[in-house]
Amino acid sequence: MAMDKRAQIGARIAKELKDGDYVNLGIGLPTETANHIPPGIRVVFQSENGIMGVGPAPANGEEDQDMINAGGGFITALPGASYFDSATSFGIIRGGHIDVTVLGALQVDQEGNLANWMIPGKLIPGMGGAMDLVTGAKKVIVAMEHCDKQGNPKILRKCTLPLTAKGRVSLIVTDMAVLEMTPQGLVLQEVSEGYTVQDVVKATEADLIIPDHLK
Amino acid sequence: MAMDKRAQIGARIAKELKDGDYVNLGIGLPTETANHIPPGIRVVFQSENGIMGVGPAPANGEEDQDMINAGGGFITALPGASYFDSATSFGIIRGGHIDVTVLGALQVDQEGNLANWMIPGKLIPGMGGAMDLVTGAKKVIVAMEHCDKQGNPKILRKCTLPLTAKGRVSLIVTDMAVLEMTPQGLVLQEVSEGYTVQDVVKATEADLIIPDHLK
Amino acid sequence: MYKLITAAEAAAMIKPRSRVCIGGFLAVGAPETVIDAIVAAGTRDLHIIVIASDWENRGVGKLVVNHQVGSAQVSHMGTNKEIQNQVNCGEIKVELVPQGTLMERVRAFGTGLGGVLTPTGLGTVVAEGKQVINVNGRDYILETAIESDFALIRAKKADQAGNLIYSKTARNSNPIMAMAGKVTIAEVDEIVELGGIDPEDVITPGIFVNYIVLSKEK
């Protein structure tokens, strides 16, 4: 995905964050969020391998071999950070103490189901911490391209890949749109510049509720 | 119980300890054990409220309000001590990491059952950490007077008071005798000076196996 | 991020029938300033979750003496005659819980678990009415999470991020209960600047701490 689209998604997700939020960003696209925190908003980033208070990546040559995030990238710690073991880290996650987690997805569906950890017969990376994060975080935001590399919809009526968790997704932010899970179903809330509602509907398999402000 | 009998029980139990053992002593009579550790033997004492490496009581006027043992008595910490929370403390205990625990008893029976936490309708102090200690420690030693204050046996065929744990007692050390739980039953191993085997049998309701060396 | 409040403000949050974890062991590590404020507020019918009922003039014992406790989950009451009296006359309903089990049940709630399987209490009254599950040939009692509305804990020091450290054996149940309150209120001796606690030394990360009250004790 082009850098400007990645930035657009990150900036849109950052607008969801509130002052004082504790946030866990999945690897890849979700990390873009950290580059767009609005002024006046202070959020604390956890990495599930055992740190609260993750700072920016270190300068070249200043990497500490014992300081990585869950994606294996080098990090720094901000003042007020803390280190803890993995059981405590997932206690924080599963116990509902993380306000927002942002994760990538292979598929999402209109029931809020998420699939992001395996493609049978092809890729078996494992779920790592994703199942705990999606199960435990107060708000689960999916950051992804609207369609896969072949142009097929990733937002489906029903996920066909093995699930990461059932009914836990709150918000989907893609290059084309912002979609919100509600008790009534998946609501198209925003359409990105350069696209029409019809473009989004066409690129989406799931049934979408189109609110008045987009009609 | 007279001081010399308390000392005798403590000294006898101390002989059960091996170099390097981690030991938890219950409140009251069991603490006497700490005064009789044989030379050359180094044991580490845990107190279940959250310290490993308990040292002797502080001198008068040197008490630290944040340094108590599970009985509420003031303690010191030896070099190499550690503090931990109560979940870790009972993780140590229940996880089988404590080599020896010494506890008082209201009743013990010939199946290795122990009752030491309540007398229905009379005393309901609660089990505190006793159930975890008796369940988790590798070796459970009971330290007590052979009979109750009315002279009735406390070593019974079957406990009548609510149990602390089933079948976990290894050794009973009293003012009159040392008794060992074996797969065959309760074996009278030693008789204290001033008593005969018949004295012990008379003061004990449980069936006792009398080995050849005492016949 | 925590908010600094007074003990009276903390006490005012707690209502009749609130389920309240209170840290400490025989009153060592108990949040005495907050407890005193609850005594002053006089809120009754509290459900307390504590290791011990402490002493009549220290720790949660003061709530008992002031007849503010309606029910309790507790492992030891031996140092407090007043709670035994109130239990015997039916004023307080008590569930006695082995101490290790109590800590796991509190930890379970704080860490999103529904419960744990423990061997502690097998073959005793503690097992009565509970499911026994065999795992790898050994029996265990299913002990469920203890839900709580508030955790009132006591720490030595907080930094501006709400990270906490404790003092010696006053640590005891406090870090476990800190995780378990839907609202966690930490009474601390002092608050230091950001960076004033080494990230390696933090026992309770600030994410668990909603409010801080300064202790009157030190």
Place this chain on the structure above:
Amino acid sequence: MYKLITAAEAAAMIKPRSRVCIGGFLAVGAPETVIDAIVAAGTRDLHIIVIASDWENRGVGKLVVNHQVGSAQVSHMGTNKEIQNQVNCGEIKVELVPQGTLMERVRAFGTGLGGVLTPTGLGTVVAEGKQVINVNGRDYILETAIESDFALIRAKKADQAGNLIYSKTARNSNPIMAMAGKVTIAEVDEIVELGGIDPEDVITPGIFVNYIVLSKEK
């Protein structure tokens, strides 16, 4: 009390089909010196319990590349193509375990619990074949303790009592696995005198540590 041994002596204790917890996350905090000794010993058919299968040239990945792993309980294999190949061709049998669940199952064994109830994995393949138990209106999966024979961990520093402290995010699974080995072997950068670690700072009390190996890395 721990005994100081060489990495080769540590490796010699581990036999085919030994169940071995190995600390570290993407090889950060992995006991590389002990792992190298196991590679040198060539012991095969190990059962490893690890957060991740690390990299092909770092951490437990080296055991995989040398075909010493027969089975694994692991949460993430995405950084190691070789393990995926060996899983696909049936050489390694893998149980994929969500990371938080893995830690609780390892902790359960170390702390004498038979298992825990977790919501993680409900409605997914992780729940297949497992008991689902409802507590206070919520469903949970019963996840049982993972038994292990050895825990191989990595710490920064030990004192003469075997107490351990760690380094930053290299702490990760190490303190949990330290509790869980029937035999726990800690690889450390240095051993300091008794009293060289403040009792408040100890992360792993020495009671959990049976053997110490000095790391060649630092």
